[in-house]
Amino acid sequence: MSGLIEETEVTVIGGGIMGLSTAYHLAKSGMKVVLVEMDKIAAGASGSNAGSISKGDPENPTVAAIFAESYKMYQDWTQSKELGYDFELDQVTSLRCFTSEHIERMKYGVWKKRLEVWEEEGLSLVKRNEWEIAEPNVAEDLMWGIEGTYTMINIFRVCRGLAWAAKKYGAKIFTHTEVKDIDVVDGKVRRVITNRGDINTEVVVNAAGSWAPVIGMMVGIGIPILPAIGTALVTEPTPPITSHGRVFYDPLWFNPDQPFIANNRDPSQRLGVTTEIDRHSKEANYIIARSEHIVPLPPRGAKTNVEAETLRCIAESAIRVVPKLANINIMRAYAGMRPVCEVDGYPILGKVEGIEGFVLATGPWHNGMSYGPMCGKLISELIRGEKTSIPIEEFGFSRFVESGHFPYVHLFRGN
Amino acid sequence: MNEKGDLVVCRCMEVTEKEIREAIRLGADSFDAVKRITRSGMGLCQGRTCQQLIERLISEETGTRPSELPPISVRPPLRPTKLKAIVGMEK
Numbered sequence: 001m002s003g004l005i006e007e008t009e010v011t012v013i014g015g016g017i018m019g020l021s022t023a024y025h026l027a028k029s030g031m032k033v034v035l036v037e038m039d040k041i042a043a044g045a046s047g048s049n050a051g052s053i054s055k056g057d058p059e060n061p062t063v064a065a066i067f068a069e070s071y072k073m074y075q076d077w078t079q080s081k082e083l084g085y086d087f088e089l090d091q092v093t094s095l096r097c098f099t100s101e102h103i104e105r106m107k108y109g110v111w112k113k114r115l116e117v118w119e120e121e122g123l124s125l126v127k128r129n130e131w132e133i134a135e136p137n138v139a140e141d142l143m144w145g146i147e148g149t150y151t152m153i154n155i156f157r158v159c160r161g162l163a164w165a166a167k168k169y170g171a172k173i174f175t176h177t178e179v180k181d182i183d184v185v186d187g188k189v190r191r192v193i194t195n196r197g198d199i200n201t202e203v204v205v206n207a208a209g210s211w212a213p214v215i216g217m218m219v220g221i222g223i224p225i226l227p228a229i230g231t232a233l234v235t236e237p238t239p240p241i242t243s244h245g246r247v248f249y250d251p252l253w254f255n256p257d258q259p260f261i262a263n264n265r266d267p268s269q270r271l272g273v274t275t276e277i278d279r280h281s282k283e284a285n286y287i288i289a290r291s292e293h294i295v296p297l298p299p300r301g302a303k304t305n306v307e308a309e310t311l312r313c314i315a316e317s318a319i320r321v322v323p324k325l326a327n328i329n330i331m332r333a334y335a336g337m338r339p340v341c342e343v344d345g346y347p348i349l350g351k352v353e354g355i356e357g358f359v360l361a362t363g364p365w366h367n368g369m370s371y372g373p374m375c376g377k378l379i380s381e382l383i384r385g386e387k388t389s390i391p392i393e394e395f396g397f398s399r400f401v402e403s404g405h406f407p408y409v410h411l412f413r414g415n
Numbered sequence: 416m417n418e419k420g421d422l423v424v425c426r427c428m429e430v431t432e433k434e435i436r437e438a439i440r441l442g443a444d445s446f447d448a449v450k451r452i453t454r455s456g457m458g459l460c461q462g463r464t465c466q467q468l469i470e471r472l473i474s475e476e477t478g479t480r481p482s483e484l485p486p487i488s489v490r491p492p493l494r495p496t497k498l499k500a501i502v503g504m505e506k
Contacts, residue, residue: 040445040447040448042451047451085452156451156452157452160441160442160451160452164441164442233498234457235498236459236495237458237459283428283454283457303488303490305490306490306491308491311491311492311501312501312502315498315499315501315502316502318498319498319499319502325498326497326498326499326502327497327498327499328497328498329495329496329497329498330492330495330496330497330498330501331458331459331461331492331495332457332461332490332492333490333491333492334490335490
């Protein structure tokens, strides 16, 4: 490898929302930070999602607290223009649709609990005749709906804004820089070796998303993260067919035993299977998505492919929910690899016992935009040796050790 | 008109020369990077009309020759395709 290029306190690997936010918070607190990204800013999952953020999580109070803090941060950044860019924070209306059969099945299981949480938030099931005037083009057998709101951001502007702000506080960002190896000496990280030279560092933050396991291998740990590919179709501009910003439909909704992850590579049996039909008023078009399925990890730097079968699945479910979409043209499709922890679906945050200076900040699955801002702050607090403002021990790497998942080497099992 | 920079370069998304030059000055150094900030090339033509114009602007601003700029990412469908046609599409 060529000569040394940098001398720093912290090296962040990954230019997605988790890495950028961590670099931003560290730099702001006065630490010396270098961020390396193998492609460009927001090239992976952070640049290929719907741009909606959650304000809470009905299942886990810690996650709910993190989401709430991230949301506050987005609001603060908008007001203070901290990120340089206006990232178009916006409130949008939504409608979740159900068939009568779904309603029957929702009387028990995990969905019963979700429904109760929503009821507490004032989101209740409403019969079709009450929203049909606004949404006449939704398929006729969808007899029930929950109306709500959610928040949208421009993901590229958030990520580039974080990069800009991190640099403003002194962070150095190297794109198109691929980490080749990490030197660990006496159980402590010393050096990050990249294709452009070496970085001497005291701390390494692994925020490499779906590629986090590759980085983990360099220090000898197996990180149980799999790439879940999420694909979306972009339509041509068209007069509105729906009036809510987002129309949801989840055909697996009625399954009370729906596992958090179906480790299945068949696109028709994907995890989640939520169909989202998003109306983008600014572009006057639709973005249509269905949740992810697990795919083999593509080579580093490769473009994420859009599979024909996935396109078909998404088009089919869009027409199933809003039949009039059948005659609308698709201009383009995009896909991203969302890093999902295959053990429990929660992110992996914090230090790794036995490797001093190696910190994990990854695995937010399809909630990266909701986790990112606050997780970056929590990780920066952790690195500075402070008490984190929200306890994150439950998301530590040690949970896999306790559950017998360590060492968990799953990576090179191929297709 | 050109001097003020309000010449429309990407006509699908109505992005002006000024907006594109600003994005390049903020660090967008490829067609894809400019697209991610300004939405140029995200319209119906998917950059067929404006790609070369934008690459020329990048070249002017950064000094990189257009031939040395990274290729744009191309994904299906290559032409606007109706949803119902995609459903009928074979694997």
